[in-house]
Amino acid sequence: MRDGLKTERNGKGMIELTNVSKIYGSMVKAVDNLNLVIPDGEIFGFLGPNGAGKTTTIKMITGVLNPNSGTIRVNGKDIQREPLEVKKQIGYVPDNPNIFLRLKGIEYLNFMADMYDVSTDERKERVESLAKRFGMADVLNDRIQSYSHGMRQKIIIMGVLVHNPSVWILDEPMTGLDPRSSFMLKEMMREHADSGNTVFFSTHILDVAEKLCDRVAIINKGQILFCGTLEEMREHFKKNASLENIFLELTESEE
Amino acid sequence: MKNKTLLLAKTLIKNGEGIGLKGSTAFAKAVVILVFLIIIPMFMSGIAFVVAALLGMLRQIGQEGIILTWGLAINSAVVFIFGIFYIISTFYFSSDIELLLPLPLKPRQIIGAKFIVVAVYEYLTTAVVFVPMWLTYGIKMGSGLLYYVYGLIIFLLIPFVPLTAASILIMLIMRFFNLSRHKDTVKVVGGMLGIFIGLGINVVVQNVTTGMSQEQVMELIQKGNNSLIGLAAGIFPTTRWGAEALVFHAQLSGFISFLLYTGFSILFYYALLWLGELIYLRGVIGLSEAGSRRNRTKQVQLEKTAVKGSVIRTYTLVELKLLFRTPIYFINCVMINFLYPVFFLFPLLVQNEEVSIIQELSKALNKPGTEGMILAGSFALALFLGGTNATTATAISREGQELFVKKYLPVSYRQQLTAKLLSGFILGLVAIIMMVLFAVIVFNLEWWLGLIILATAWLPILYTSLTGLLIDLYNPKLDWDNEQKAVKQNVNVVYNMLAGILPAGLTIAFIGFAFNLVWAIIVLVGFYGLLSFILAKLLYTIGVKRFCMLEG
Numbered sequence: 001m002r003d004g005l006k007t008e009r010n011g012k013g014m015i016e017l018t019n020v021s022k023i024y025g026s027m028v029k030a031v032d033n034l035n036l037v038i039p040d041g042e043i044f045g046f047l048g049p050n051g052a053g054k055t056t057t058i059k060m061i062t063g064v065l066n067p068n069s070g071t072i073r074v075n076g077k078d079i080q081r082e083p084l085e086v087k088k089q090i091g092y093v094p095d096n097p098n099i100f101l102r103l104k105g106i107e108y109l110n111f112m113a114d115m116y117d118v119s120t121d122e123r124k125e126r127v128e129s130l131a132k133r134f135g136m137a138d139v140l141n142d143r144i145q146s147y148s149h150g151m152r153q154k155i156i157i158m159g160v161l162v163h164n165p166s167v168w169i170l171d172e173p174m175t176g177l178d179p180r181s182s183f184m185l186k187e188m189m190r191e192h193a194d195s196g197n198t199v200f201f202s203t204h205i206l207d208v209a210e211k212l213c214d215r216v217a218i219i220n221k222g223q224i225l226f227c228g229t230l231e232e233m234r235e236h237f238k239k240n241a242s243l244e245n246i247f248l249e250l251t252e253s254e255e
Numbered sequence: 256m257k258n259k260t261l262l263l264a265k266t267l268i269k270n271g272e273g274i275g276l277k278g279s280t281a282f283a284k285a286v287v288i289l290v291f292l293i294i295i296p297m298f299m300s301g302i303a304f305v306v307a308a309l310l311g312m313l314r315q316i317g318q319e320g321i322i323l324t325w326g327l328a329i330n331s332a333v334v335f336i337f338g339i340f341y342i343i344s345t346f347y348f349s350s351d352i353e354l355l356l357p358l359p360l361k362p363r364q365i366i367g368a369k370f371i372v373v374a375v376y377e378y379l380t381t382a383v384v385f386v387p388m389w390l391t392y393g394i395k396m397g398s399g400l401l402y403y404v405y406g407l408i409i410f411l412l413i414p415f416v417p418l419t420a421a422s423i424l425i426m427l428i429m430r431f432f433n434l435s436r437h438k439d440t441v442k443v444v445g446g447m448l449g450i451f452i453g454l455g456i457n458v459v460v461q462n463v464t465t466g467m468s469q470e471q472v473m474e475l476i477q478k479g480n481n482s483l484i485g486l487a488a489g490i491f492p493t494t495r496w497g498a499e500a501l502v503f504h505a506q507l508s509g510f511i512s513f514l515l516y517t518g519f520s521i522l523f524y525y526a527l528l529w530l531g532e533l534i535y536l537r538g539v540i541g542l543s544e545a546g547s548r549r550n551r552t553k554q555v556q557l558e559k560t561a562v563k564g565s566v567i568r569t570y571t572l573v574e575l576k577l578l579f580r581t582p583i584y585f586i587n588c589v590m591i592n593f594l595y596p597v598f599f600l601f602p603l604l605v606q607n608e609e610v611s612i613i614q615e616l617s618k619a620l621n622k623p624g625t626e627g628m629i630l631a632g633s634f635a636l637a638l639f640l641g642g643t644n645a646t647t648a649t650a651i652s653r654e655g656q657e658l659f660v661k662k663y664l665p666v667s668y669r670q671q672l673t674a675k676l677l678s679g680f681i682l683g684l685v686a687i688i689m690m691v692l693f694a695v696i697v698f699n700l701e702w703w704l705g706l707i708i709l710a711t712a713w714l715p716i717l718y719t720s721l722t723g724l725l726i727d728l729y730n731p732k733l734d735w736d737n738e739q740k741a742v743k744q745n746v747n748v749v750y751n752m753l754a755g756i757l758p759a760g761l762t763i764a765f766i767g768f769a770f771n772l773v774w775a776i777i778v779l780v781g782f783y784g785l786l787s788f789i790l791a792k793l794l795y796t797i798g799v800k801r802f803c804m805l806e807g
Binding site (some may be wrong): 114127 | 266520545557558561562563564565569570576577580581656657658659662663664665667721803804806
C-alpha cells in the first residue's frame with residue numbers, strides 16, 4: 001500500500017511539496033518526508049484525523065512555519081526563496097478565526113486589502129458584493145469581538161477574497177458556518193477551481209470531501225497514506241464501502 | 256475530600272505560568288536568570304543598606320520600629336493598586352471564567368482560588384521590599400527566633416487586607432452597575448481608578464505627615480519606644496499591628512498584636528468569601544457575551560472608508576488602534592505617556608509649604624549658562640520615559656497566538672518591524688511633547704530651548720524603542736491567555752527599563768561636565784544617533800532573521 005504514496009501526476013502543479021519534514025521540539029515529526037502535488041483547476045481535499053499534520057502542512061505552505069527540510073513551491077516559486085511572491089498568490093483561511101477581535105469588520109477588510117495591495121476601486125466593489133453575498137453588510141461597522149463564531153469565519157473568508165488570490169488554502173473552512181454560508185462557500189470553491197485556480201482545503205468531515213473534491217490526500221501521523229481521485233481511491237479499495245470505512249481502514253492499518 | 260479551593264488555585268497557577276520562560280531560547284533564559292541573580296539582589300541589598308542607615312539614626316530616638324510600619328504600609332499600598340488591576344482581570348475578565356462557571360464549584364471556591372493566585376503574584380513584588388527590610392532589621396536589632404517566625408507569617412498575610420479591599424470594591428462595582436456591555440471601558444476606568452487612588456494615598460500620606468504641627472511630631476518622637484508607628488500606618492490600620500508584633504516580639508503585647516494582625520487578615524479573607532458567595536455570580540455571568548450592539552443605523556460608508564493606504568501606514572495605524580482599544584495595553588502603553596506630567600505635577604500642587612518648588616525649579620531652569628545641562632537632563636528624562644514605555648518591549652509578545660497572521664501576510668518582516676517600531680516611537684514622542692509643554696508652561700522654560708529639546712530628544716526615544724523591539728524579538732512571551740500577561744507580567748518590560756535607565760544615569764553623570772549648549776547638542780545627538788543607527792542596523796539584519804524564525 002506504500003505505492004499509494006506516489007503522486008500520479010507529473011504535470012506542473014500549482015502547489016508542490018517535495019520531501020517536506022517538520023519536527024517540533026527535538027523528536028516529534030509532525031510531518032514526515034511529505035511529497036504532494038496539488039494541481040490547478042481542482043478542488044483538493046486534505047483528509048486526516050485530528051493531529052495528523054494537516055494544519056502543520058498548511059502552515060508550511062502559507063509561510064507560517066518553516067519546514068526543517070524539503071522544498072515547497074507555489075506556481076514554481078519557492079516559499080523559502082521568494083516568500084512575498086508566494087504569499088501574495090495565496091489566500092489563507094486559518095482554522096482559528098479569532099483574530100483582530102478589536103478591529104471593526106470593515107477595518108479588518110481594509111487592513112487585509114492594504115497588505116495585499118488592492119486598489120481603492122477594486123476593494124470597494126469586492127467588499128460591497130462580498131458583504132451582500134455573506135449577509136454581513138449590516139455588521140461591518142461593528143467590532144469583530146461582537147461577532148459569532150460563524151460571522152468571524154465569514155469575515156476572515158471575506159478578507160481572503162478581497163485580494164482575489166489564485167490559490168485558496170482553507171483550514172477546516174466549514175466549521176461553524178451555517179448551512180447557507182457553507183453551501184455558498186462550496187459553490188465559490190467550485191467556481192474558483194473551474195476557472196483554473198487551485199483550492200486546497202483540509203477537513204475531517206468525510207462527507208464534505210466526498211461531495212466536493214476532485215482529488216484527495218489522506219494524511220495520518222505526518223505521512224501521506226493515499227493521494228488520488230475519489231474514483232481511484234474507491235477502486236483502490238474495491239469494497240465500495242463509504243469513504244468513512246476506507247478512511248478508518250487506512251488510519252487503522254498504520255497502527 | 257480534598258480542598259477544592261486550594262486544588263483550583265494550584266491548577267490556575269500552573270496554567271498561568273508567571274514570568275514566561277516556557278519556549279524561550281537558552282540565551283533568553285540565561286539572561287532572565289542573570290537578571291534575577293544580579294539585579295534583584297542588588298536592588299534588595301540597596302534597600303538593606305538604606306534600612307540599616309535609617310535604623311542607626313532612628314534607634315537613637317527610639318523610633319526604629321517605624322521602618323517596619325513604613326515597609327508594611329508601602330507594600331500594602333502597592334498590593335492594593337496592583338490588586339485593582341489583577342482583580343478586574345482575574346475575577347471578571349479572564350478567559351478561564353467561562354470554563355470554571357459550568358464546573359460544580361461554589362462561587363467562594365472560585366473567588367478563594369483566584370484570590371490565592373493573585374496573592375501569590377503579589378508575593379513576588381512584596382518580597383523585594385519586605386525581605387531585605389525584615390532581615391536587616393532582625394539582624395541589626397539582634398531579634399530572636401520568634402521575630403523571624405512572626406515575620407514569615409506576616410509576610411504571607413501582607414496581601415490579604417489590601418487585596419480584599421480591592422476585591423470588595425471591584426465586586427460591588429461589577430454587581431451593581433451593569434457593565435457587561437462595556438467590558439473594555441470597565442478595565443480602563445478600573446485601571447485609572449487604581450492610579451488615582453495611588454496618587455490619593457500619596458497625598459494623604461503627605462498631609463498626615465506634614466499636616467501635624469512640628470510640636471506634635473516632636474512630642475511623639477520624644478515619647479520614644481516606637482510611638483511613631485501608629486502615625487505611618489494610617490491607611491491600612493492592620494499594618495500597625497504587624498509592625499508592633501515584630502518590634503515587641505519578645506513581649507506579650509507583641510503576641511497580642513500578632514494575633515490581631517493574623518486574625519484580621521483571615522477575617523477579611525472570609526468576609527470576602529462570604530460577600531463573593533452573595534454577589535460574585537451575578538456580576539460575572541453574561542460578561543463573556545461581549546457587547547453586541549449592532550450599529551444598524553450606521554451602514555458602512557465605503558466611499559469614505561475603503562480607501563487604499565500604504566502598507567507601513569496601515570500596519571502602524573492598526574497597531575495603534577489595538578493599543579488604544581485593548582484596555583490593558585491602553586493603560587500601560589498609551590495612557591502612561593499622557594499621565595507623566597500629572598505624576599510630576601500632583602505632588603507639587605498639593606504641597607503647602609512657604610517655598611514653592613515650582614518657583615525654585617523655574618529659577619533653576621532659567622539660570623543662564625545651564626542650557627547644556629538642561630538638554631542632558633532632558634535626554635536622561637527621555638530615556639527614562641522611553642524605557643518605562645512598554646510598547647515596543649511587548650510588540651511581539653502582544654501578538655500572542657495571533658502571530659501566525661503576521662507570518663502569512665505578504666509584507667516583508669522588515670516593513671512589519673518598522674511599523675511596530677513606529678507605533679512605539681510615536682507614543683514615546685507623546686511623552687516627550689507632554690513634558691516639554693509642561694516645562695514651558697509651568698516652569699517657564701524658554702520656548703526656544705523647548706524646541707531644541709523636541710528637535711533632539713526624539714533620539715533617546717528612538718533608542719529605547721529599538722532596544723525594546725530587539726529585546727522582545729529575542730524573548731517574546733507568546734503563550735498567554737489574557738492580555739495582562741503579555742504586558743504586565745512580561746520581563747522584557749523590565750529589561751527595557753534597564754536599557755533606558757542605565758544610559759540615563761550615564762547622561763546625568765555627563766551633566767557634571769557642564770558643556771555649553773552647542774557641545775551638549777553635538778555630543779548627545781552624536782552619541783544617541785550613532786547608538787540608534789547601530790541598533791537599527793541590528794534590527795534590520797538579525798532582528799528580521801529572528802522574526803522569520805519565530806513560530807507562534
